[in-house]
Amino acid sequence: MKKRGHKYIFIVGGVMSGVGKGVATSSIGKILQGKGFIVNLIKIDPYLNVDAGTMNPTEHGEVFVLNSGLECDQDMGNYERFMDHELKDEDYITSGMVYQRVIERERNLGYKGKCVEAIPHIRDEITRRIVRAADLNGSHISLIEIGGTIGDYQNVMFMEAARVLKVKNPDDVLFIMVSFLPIPAKLGEMKTRPTQNAVRQLNSYGIQPDMIIARSEVPLDKKRKEKIAISCNVRVEHVISAPDIESIYEVPINFEKDHLGELLLDLLKIKRTRRGTDLKKWRVFVKRLKEIKQSVDIAIVGKYFDTGDFMLSDAYISVIEAVKFSCYKLGVHPNIYWINAKDFERAVPRRFPDGSQGRQGKKISALKKYDGIIVPGGFGETGIEGKLKVIRFARENKVPYLGLCYGMQLALVEYARNVLNIKDAHTVEINPKTKNPVIDIMPEQKKLVEENKYGATMRLGAYPAHLKSGTLARSMYNEKVISERHRHRYEVNLNYIEKFEKGGLVFSGVSPDRKLMEIAELPQNIHPFFLGTQFHPEFKARPLHPHPLFTGFIKAAVKHKRSHKKKRKK
Numbered sequence: 001m002k003k004r005g006h007k008y009i010f011i012v013g014g015v016m017s018g019v020g021k022g023v024a025t026s027s028i029g030k031i032l033q034g035k036g037f038i039v040n041l042i043k044i045d046p047y048l049n050v051d052a053g054t055m056n057p058t059e060h061g062e063v064f065v066l067n068s069g070l071e072c073d074q075d076m077g078n079y080e081r082f083m084d085h086e087l088k089d090e091d092y093i094t095s096g097m098v099y100q101r102v103i104e105r106e107r108n109l110g111y112k113g114k115c116v117e118a119i120p121h122i123r124d125e126i127t128r129r130i131v132r133a134a135d136l137n138g139s140h141i142s143l144i145e146i147g148g149t150i151g152d153y154q155n156v157m158f159m160e161a162a163r164v165l166k167v168k169n170p171d172d173v174l175f176i177m178v179s180f181l182p183i184p185a186k187l188g189e190m191k192t193r194p195t196q197n198a199v200r201q202l203n204s205y206g207i208q209p210d211m212i213i214a215r216s217e218v219p220l221d222k223k224r225k226e227k228i229a230i231s232c233n234v235r236v237e238h239v240i241s242a243p244d245i246e247s248i249y250e251v252p253i254n255f256e257k258d259h260l261g262e263l264l265l266d267l268l269k270i271k272r273t274r275r276g277t278d279l280k281k282w283r284v285f286v287k288r289l290k291e292i293k294q295s296v297d298i299a300i301v302g303k304y305f306d307t308g309d310f311m312l313s314d315a316y317i318s319v320i321e322a323v324k325f326s327c328y329k330l331g332v333h334p335n336i337y338w339i340n341a342k343d344f345e346r347a348v349p350r351r352f353p354d355g356s357q358g359r360q361g362k363k364i365s366a367l368k369k370y371d372g373i374i375v376p377g378g379f380g381e382t383g384i385e386g387k388l389k390v391i392r393f394a395r396e397n398k399v400p401y402l403g404l405c406y407g408m409q410l411a412l413v414e415y416a417r418n419v420l421n422i423k424d425a426h427t428v429e430i431n432p433k434t435k436n437p438v439i440d441i442m443p444e445q446k447k448l449v450e451e452n453k454y455g456a457t458m459r460l461g462a463y464p465a466h467l468k469s470g471t472l473a474r475s476m477y478n479e480k481v482i483s484e485r486h487r488h489r490y491e492v493n494l495n496y497i498e499k500f501e502k503g504g505l506v507f508s509g510v511s512p513d514r515k516l517m518e519i520a521e522l523p524q525n526i527h528p529f530f531l532g533t534q535f536h537p538e539f540k541a542r543p544l545h546p547h548p549l550f551t552g553f554i555k556a557a558v559k560h561k562r563s564h565k566k567k568r569k570k
Contacts, residue, residue, distance in 0.1 A: 130161070
């Protein structure tokens with residue numbers, strides 16, 4: 001057990017999912033970090049998947065990858081971006097991990113013949129993981145976000161582990177509930193009843209929240225704060241208002257308006273002996289993004305946007321945030337447009353102005369209005385031909401292009417077909433029988449795919465790459481050797497490298513043994529910015545430290561916009 005005195009703050013969600021527990025957890029971590037404390041953030045996901053690697057992005061959102069290669073929930077990305085440091089494997093817990101460990105131990109007689117049960121064995125394994133994460137991080141305070149919503153059957157064991165930890169360490173454990181207060185349109189009044197019910201349900205687990213973060217469209221008034229306080233058995237000052245705002249990066253600043261940091265230190269009985277930055281740089285960052293007046297139009301052409309009648313941008317959240325950070329650094333506001341690649345490859349239902357109905361696909365020329373185009377990562381055949389059309393348009397019309405993972409692979413397929421004149425060039429992921437597999441499966445992956453082993457079997461995590469001097473990539477990084485995170489199982493086929501290079505393409509980043517092509521680009525005398533990466537640079541972009549590739553891309557997009565404005569004036 002962690003030595004007495006280590007502090008634990010559990011963050012749970014009430015009323016409904018998606019109320020912003022991840023952002024709240026990240027913001028609290030940032031506040032405490034700004035006060036000089038070492039803080040580790042833990043995400044608990046109650047699903048039985050061992051990790052997030054096999055989950056469909058349209059259902060679960062982005063799969064975030066740590067340096068180690070662990071595939072995680074997208075909230076881990078928020079944690080890294082807010083805290084500006086790399087997380088450890090131990091900072092991520094799923095029910096699948098917990099049950100797998102307990103069952104493996106039971107199979108190896110680790111319990112010495114005892115009857116293995118949910119309580120105490122599953123509960124104690126959860127506690128062991130939370131305490132171990134604190135030990136490995138050497139932290140003063142642990143923030144643990146329990147996924148799901150109060151009342152979910154799946155997270156009951158995690159609630160129980162948290163309750164017992166509180167019983168054993170009453171002065172060292174806090175509970176914060178992030179709840180939602182609706183304002184029904186027909187009533188026009190903020191309702192507190194759902195939050196009251198959520199607290200009562202939490203009470204049924206033997207847990208009383210010490211603080212309630214109240215999410216709503218507008219700030220809470222004094223009357224609602226008082227009502228929640230008296231109904232939910234918390235002090236008025238411990239009801240924190242969290243209204244909707246333009247940027248999630250304002251949340252720590254808004255929380256501090258209610259003195260959240262000081263309130264937490266009081267509740268945890270922590271003396272103010274440490275000196276921190278008090279979020280000085282963060283405040284400057286937030287102030288700067290509010291003052292931006294110029295804008296740039298960026299199209300993200302993906303395939304994971306459809307979810308019923310709604311659009312889901314969460315599948316590419318790290319890409320979106322990386323674009324924002326570089327834009328803010330350059331003093332421009334990003335207008336981001338989510339475009340479904342499938343719309344460029346087939347006719348889709350449309351209602352015409354005269355009221356008639358027909359089928360009409362999007363014209364590729366519609367991309368002319370954008371200043372830059374990104375094709376992010378993905379898997380499978382859906383939307384591929386649409387993406388290839390988009391890439392060709394960006395290349396031929398000199399529109400700044402950034403291809404990420406699959407976006408680089410497809411850029412090579414497009415280049416092979418339309419520049420090198422290899423008409424049937426393809427990736428074996430889509431056409432295993434292609435005669436010209438410019439993108440092929442990694443040798444060590446072939447057997448795994450044949451055996452239907454997909455979970456955590458890709459090239460995952462951080463790998464080094466050497467950058468070629470005199471290239472666009474080298475000028476942006478300003479380093480000879482870089483390290484970036486990967487998530488893929490297909491690579492550039494070495495048998496085609498010579499053809500690509502003779503045809504004008506430059507592989508500006510390669511693995512140390514030169515067997516893996518990490519970055520491909522066109523020389524700037526051919527195209528102002530046409531670059532693809534086999535890795536995912538978006539995973540390392542931070543608010544205060546934007547990624548150099550995204551910054552270079554946005555610079556090119558801004559320049560493209562200005563040049564087009566001049567042409568229109570002429």
